[in-house]
Amino acid sequence: MKTKRTILILSLMLATLILVACGGEGQTVEVTRIVEVTRVVEVAGEAAAPEAVTFAGAGDTLQTIQSRGVLKCGGNANVPGFGYLEPDSGEFTGFDIDFCHAIAAAALGDASAIEVTPLSGTARFPTLQSGEIDVLIRNTTWTLTRDTALGFDFTPVTFYDGQGMMVRKSSGIETMADLAGGTICVQAGTTTEKNLSDYFNANGIDYTPLVFPDAPTTLDAYDQGSCDGFTTDKSGLVSNQILLSVPEDHKILVEDMSREPLGPLTRHGDNNWNDVASWTVLCTINAEFLGVTSENVDSMLGGDDPVITDLLGETGDLGQNMGLSNDFCYQVIKQVGNYEEIYNRNLGPETPFNLPRGLNALYTDGGILYPIPFK
Numbered sequence: 166m167k168t169k170r171t172i173l174i175l176s177l178m179l180a181t182l183i184l185v186a187c188g189g190e191g192q193t194v195e196v197t198r199i200v201e202v203t204r205v206v207e208v209a210g211e212a213a214a215p216e217a218v219t220f221a222g223a224g225d226t227l228q229t230i231q232s233r234g235v236l237k238c239g240g241n242a243n244v245p246g247f248g249y250l251e252p253d254s255g256e257f258t259g260f261d262i263d264f265c266h267a268i269a270a271a272a273l274g275d276a277s278a279i280e281v282t283p284l285s286g287t288a289r290f291p292t293l294q295s296g297e298i299d300v301l302i303r304n305t306t307w308t309l310t311r312d313t314a315l316g317f318d319f320t321p322v323t324f325y326d327g328q329g330m331m332v333r334k335s336s337g338i339e340t341m342a343d344l345a346g347g348t349i350c351v352q353a354g355t356t357t358e359k360n361l362s363d364y365f366n367a368n369g370i371d372y373t374p375l376v377f378p379d380a381p382t383t384l385d386a387y388d389q390g391s392c393d394g395f396t397t398d399k400s401g402l403v404s405n406q407i408l409l410s411v412p413e414d415h416k417i418l419v420e421d422m423s424r425e426p427l428g429p430l431t432r433h434g435d436n437n438w439n440d441v442a443s444w445t446v447l448c449t450i451n452a453e454f455l456g457v458t459s460e461n462v463d464s465m466l467g468g469d470d471p472v473i474t475d476l477l478g479e480t481g482d483l484g485q486n487m488g489l490s491n492d493f494c495y496q497v498i499k500q501v502g503n504y505e506e507i508y509n510r511n512l513g514p515e516t517p518f519n520l521p522r523g524l525n526a527l528y529t530d531g532g533i534l535y536p537i538p539f540k
């Protein structure tokens with residue numbers, strides 16, 4: 166009886182989360198539905214109501230991954246440079262995918278032990294919530310609603326971004342205001358939709374949104390001339406531009422419509438697992454700051470700088486404190502690289518994107534990446 170009741174509560178919770186996630190970012194609806202579920206728990210008279218509420222984070226994700234031997238990441242298949250399914254090799258590549266490799270190196274000592282599930286904007290949240298994946302690394306913006314009502318925890322930001330607009334060079338459009346009366350292609354289930362209406366309404370610019378379910382359909386509609394503008398994160402615009410029929414016919418407007426801090430996220434409630442993902446990200450930033458790379462890390466072993474011996478796990482119990490091997494950061498650097506190596510490999514001058522580091526440089530180089538101490 167108790168089991169049946171628990172199953173009922175859990176499935177109601179899941180249904181709620183799916184409705185919440187599919188319903189976009191409307192906060193009032195989300196809160197109301199979660200309150201309804203809480204009431205069901207109380208009516209059922211379960212003293213263990215909080216367990217149902219912590220469903221999303223229940224369990225020890227790290228232990229599950231270590232017994233399974235594979236890290237399951239939710240990723241993107243359609244954003245070259247960030248998360249892309251290479252048509253020829255069938256491999257996932259990109260900046261986000263490298264952070265999936267990095268977390269596998271930390272958790273399992275094997276950067277190649279990953280399984281990536283490609284997810285659309287609307288599918289990504291229910292898939293993380295249901296436990297089908299361990300971590301979502303898919304150009305996802307850290308917002309209050311996602312951190313609270315949707316039941317997630319973010320790691321430190323891996324890529325500071327902002328929403329932009331792509332237009333045809335021949336259109337003569339130079340600013341957002343020039344799009345007045347125009348049509349704009351936008352993808353569903355993203356922060357992009359709401360930012361677009363917030364920004365255009367606040368600036369009194371009249372427009373018609375055309376909403377599509379995923380990146381390929383949104384981009385195709387723009388490419389075929391159905392819209393005057395195509396909006397998403399600027400990283401997504403730069404990335405998607407290379408997929409247009411004639412990329413050089415298009416440009417990205419200078420204005421930013423929003424701030425989009427992108428990074429990995431885990432289920433709320435499993436703090437240790439979020440610590441593992443967070444300190445993996447911070448390991449790559451510390452390594453860049455200290456000049457430790459995949460090439461020179463072996464030569465740094467056995468040195469006498471305590472900051473580096475701590476980082477590489479030769480001294481201290483920094484890994485053990487999270488259930489990891491103490492050399493977890495060494496494994497990340499050796500197998501995947503530091504932040505700069507990850508950035509340059511996927512987005513740097515040798516790639517088709519040649520994206521300047523901008524805010525994503527270390528604070529010592531004019532950016533806002535800051536190495537939180539490995540102590």
Ligand SMILES: N[C@@H](CCC(=O)N[C@@H](CS)C(=O)NCC(=O)O)C(=O)O
Nearest residue numbers: 243286305306355356379380397401
């Ligand atoms: N950062 C925004 C937007 C992320 C997003 O979904 N961007 C689109 C456009 S680049 C995308 O990744 N689409 C890939 C797909 O649907 O396959 C968010 O978290 O909501």
